[in-house]
Amino acid sequence: MSYVIEHIGISVSQPIEMASWYQRVLGFEVIFSGQNSEKAVVFICDAHKSVVLELGQIPNVAPLRNRTDHHLQFHIALKSEDPDSDSNHLIQNGAKFIEKCPVTRDGDYLIVVEDPWDNCIQLAKRAPGRNLLPNQSPP
Numbered sequence: 001m002s003y004v005i006e007h008i009g010i011s012v013s014q015p016i017e018m019a020s021w022y023q024r025v026l027g028f029e030v031i032f033s034g035q036n037s038e039k040a041v042v043f044i045c046d047a048h049k050s051v052v053l054e055l056g057q058i059p060n061v062a063p064l065r066n067r068t069d070h071h072l073q074f075h076i077a078l079k080s081e082d083p084d085s086d087s088n089h090l091i092q093n094g095a096k097f098i099e100k101c102p103v104t105r106d107g108d109y110l111i112v113v114e115d116p117w118d119n120c121i122q123l124a125k126r127a128p129g130r131n132l133l134p135n136q137s138p139p
Helices: 015-026 083-092
Strands: 008-011 029-035 040-045 052-057 076-079 096-100 109-114 120-125
Touching: 015 029, 015 040, 015 052, 015 083, 083 096, 083 109, 083 120
Parallel strands: 008 052, 076 120
Antiparallel strands: 029 040, 040 052, 096 109, 109 120
16 A cells, blocks of 8 residues: 655644745645634645645644754755745745755755744755656756
8 A cells, every 4th residue: 555645744833823924935825724722723735735734733732843953853845946045035034044954965955944933944956857756847
């Protein structure tokens, strides 16, 4: 049997606000949002509608960022034709620069920033003709 990823869930401190930032700054789409006095959850998808993230605030569950101490433990990687320009755009909108990744395959260029909630975003430009999956088109 083989499986396809339906979504990736992330415990965050402010899912409604975070989803709004991802929508405004990254062009993501909110596909579901719900909250009550105890919890909140938002499902967002990328511009190509190929990946869904669940951002959830759940009682007694610490935000993921509170349980990690390095961006390689968990990050959201976005395709980028120009990581320098894209990181500047994110920084102008409240993100924080972390690093240019020192370990990459030849021809790849990666920059890591943190969103305003300290979740890591990696901007990835792959070498010409290189995609992680054979059916992916370049950004």
